[in-house]
Amino acid sequence: MALWKCAVCGAEVEARCKPGKCKNCGAARDQLVKEAPADTKKKGS
Ligand SMILES: [Zn+2]
Secondary structure, eight states, X not given: OEEEEETTTOOEEEEXXXXXXXXXXXXXXXXXXXXXXXXXXXXXX
């Protein structure tokens, strides 16, 4: 599962595939940037 963040309104959407648009503000999909989910980060040391 990937996390997508809207560059326009800052809403975060969790989806397997890139959403067609922001469900919060309706921004186009190219405004959605992929974010790395915190729980998949490799633990240090
Ligand atoms: Zn948005």
